[in-house]
Amino acid sequence: xxxxxxxxxxxxxxxxxxxxxxxxxxxxxxxxxxxxxxxxxxxxxxxxxxxxxxxxxxxxxxxxxxxxxxxxxxxxxxxxxxxxxxxxxxxxxxxxxxxxxxxxxxxxxxxxxxxxxxxxxxxxxxxxxxxxxxxxxxxxxxxxxxxxxxxxxxxxxxxxxxxxxxxxxxxxxxxxxxxxxxxxxxxxxxxxxxxxxxx
Amino acid sequence: xxxxxxxxxxxxxxxxxxxxxxxxxxxxxxxxxxxxxxxxxxxxxxxxxxxxxxxxxxxxxxxxxxxxxxxxxxxxxxxxxxxxxxxxxxxxxxxxxxxxxxxxxxxxxxxxxxxxxxxxxxxxxxxxxxxxxxxxxxxxxxxxxxxxxxxxxxxxxxxxxxxxxxxxxxxxxxxxxxxxxxxxxxxxxxxxxxxxxxxxxxxxxxxxxxxxxxxxxxxxxxxxxxxxxxxxxxxxxxxxxxxxxxxxxxxxxxxxxxxxxxxxxxxxxxxxxxxxxxxxxxxxxxxxxxxxxxxxxxxxxxxxxxxxxxxxxxxxxxxx
Numbered sequence: 236x237x238x239x240x241x242x243x244x245x246x247x248x249x250x251x252x253x254x255x256x257x258x259x260x261x262x263x264x265x266x267x268x269x270x271x272x273x274x275x276x277x278x279x280x281x282x283x284x285x286x287x288x289x290x291x292x293x294x295x296x297x298x299x300x301x302x303x304x305x306x307x308x309x310x311x312x313x314x315x316x317x318x319x320x321x322x323x324x325x326x327x328x329x330x331x332x333x334x335x336x337x338x339x340x341x342x343x344x345x346x347x348x349x350x351x352x353x354x355x356x357x358x359x360x361x362x363x364x365x366x367x368x369x370x371x372x373x374x375x376x377x378x379x380x381x382x383x384x385x386x387x388x389x390x391x392x393x394x395x396x397x398x399x400x401x402x403x404x405x406x407x408x409x410x411x412x413x414x415x416x417x418x419x420x421x422x423x424x425x426x427x428x429x430x431x432x433x434x
Numbered sequence: 435x436x437x438x439x440x441x442x443x444x445x446x447x448x449x450x451x452x453x454x455x456x457x458x459x460x461x462x463x464x465x466x467x468x469x470x471x472x473x474x475x476x477x478x479x480x481x482x483x484x485x486x487x488x489x490x491x492x493x494x495x496x497x498x499x500x501x502x503x504x505x506x507x508x509x510x511x512x513x514x515x516x517x518x519x520x521x522x523x524x525x526x527x528x529x530x531x532x533x534x535x536x537x538x539x540x541x542x543x544x545x546x547x548x549x550x551x552x553x554x555x556x557x558x559x560x561x562x563x564x565x566x567x568x569x570x571x572x573x574x575x576x577x578x579x580x581x582x583x584x585x586x587x588x589x590x591x592x593x594x595x596x597x598x599x600x601x602x603x604x605x606x607x608x609x610x611x612x613x614x615x616x617x618x619x620x621x622x623x624x625x626x627x628x629x630x631x632x633x634x635x636x637x638x639x640x641x642x643x644x645x646x647x648x649x650x651x652x653x654x655x656x657x658x659x660x661x662x663x664x665x666x667x668x669x670x671x672x673x674x675x676x677x678x679x680x681x682x683x684x685x686x687x688x689x690x691x692x693x694x695x696x697x698x699x700x701x702x703x704x705x706x707x708x709x710x711x712x713x714x715x716x717x718x719x720x721x722x723x724x725x726x727x728x729x730x731x732x733x734x735x736x737x738x739x740x741x742x743x744x745x746x747x748x749x750x751x752x753x754x
Contacts, residue, residue, distance in 0.1 A: 257650075259645065259648065259650065260648050260650075261620075261647055261648025262648065286648075287648065327624060330623070330624050331620070331621050331622055331623060331624070332619075332622045332623070332624060332626050332647075332648065332649055332653060333620070333647055333648025333649060334624065334648070335648075355624050355625070356543075356545050356623075356624040356625025357624060358650060358652040358653065359652065360650040360651060360652045361650050361652075
């Protein structure tokens with residue numbers, strides 16, 4: 236999805252980005268769901284510029300890059316993305332300003348990671364994300380507050396309260412989810428077309 | 435357009451240190467003064483001719499509507515504004531001030547604030563201290579000041595701030611940077627923000643150190659204290675639309691010279707921060723002294739902030 240229309244400064248709607256190494260950071264934390272070309276490029280940049288330690292959290296084993304010094308790189312392999320998110324939250328609790336976080340993963344994981352990061356106080360220029368795989372949305376139900384994962388249509392049923400929700404173009408960084416509001420809230424029974432996917 | 439002003443009366447004056455005078459201002463008609471965001475300042479219209487307007491940080495609690503306090507540093511090399519406020523203005527005198535605004539308000543999402551002040555740059559942090567104490571937001575305040583200057587304000591701040599959160603550094607630039615670099619800026623928890631107020635060189639030093647330690651721009655904030663000497667030379671400026679050619683003498687800013695000539699140039703802060711007085715340059719190279727224009731803007735020399743900037747290479751022709 237390319238950036239069209241609204242400037243990123245004026246919207247919370249997330250854009251696809253490629254993760255880019257920030258040489259201004261003094262320590263770096265990478266979450267990666269397996270190897271990817273951009274993770275390789277990021278690690279190569281870090282190796283070249285070498286500013287501060289880097290920790291790599293993966294849930295598929297990644298080939299360890301040659302590090303400028305052995306104690307600069309640490310690697311942790313976790314069982315799955317939920318463990319990765321939990322470990323991220325733990326790391327952020329004890330982190331200091333200067334940390335940069337990079338997440339390369341499917342959309343659901345990326346959004347959960349962004350929500351955890353926002354809760355820990357990380358700002359927009361301290362985290363970079365890359366979404367891999369199909370675009371799906373996490374939808375926050377305005378009525379029961381449940382988050383329904385993997386929604387790929389413009390309206391879908393809430394996993395918490397079963398309401399049919401219209402997925403709005405409104406994204407909460409705190410929840411890491413789009414807003415879902417009952418499709419027939421105005422007139423019961425009048426529901427817009429459900430099965431429109433998006434590119 | 436000239437902003438409307440509030441008539442105030444000087445209720446109290448206090449010599450708080452050599453060359454530092456505090457003025458307490460109340461509304462001349464006894465009405466409430468507007469409250470303001472921390473870091474706020476007022477533009478004071480100084481008595482006398484030529485008309486001068488200087489900007490001063492409000493060194494009082496933002497929620498106090500019965501009075502404001504400003505702290506004026508005597509600038510003997512300046513154009514007489516601070517001298518008037520030191521030597522001519524007394525209790526009972528009336529002044530006109532513009533409604534306060536803050537271009538340096540603390541980030542409300544910050545979990546913690548690191549505040550660094552140089553000299554009289556402490557003044558906006560007085561309003562910060564009141565607000566942050568009220569909100570319960572943790573902060574630490576570092577003040578680089580010669581001991582003889584920090585007495586009365588230092589005592590007041592020590593009472594206001596939580597124990598241990600105020601540190602006065604009297605060892606000059608190197609001592610301050612050493613402490614900040616080794617003990618402070620390398621260990622702030624996520625969510626901390628850094629705000630610096632003082633002379634431009636000090637701000638550059640502190641922010642430069644923070645950047646080297648990995649601080650991103652979104653956590654860095656500063657307000658430059660506008661009492662810089664900066665070499666002043668007279669220069670001529672031509673107004674392309676009217677054909678007028680004006681001389682800008684050493685003791686006037688370009689903005690003041692335009693105002694004296696009867697032009698109504700929009701302005702707000704008069705410190706080169708807000709962008710309101712931005713004027714198009716048609717010819718000539720400005721001497722940019724502001725904090726508003728981007729590096730890109732400056733390199734093409736197509737605009738100037740007349741409240742603080744002057745002329746590097748004339749003739750300077752403005753689209754006015």
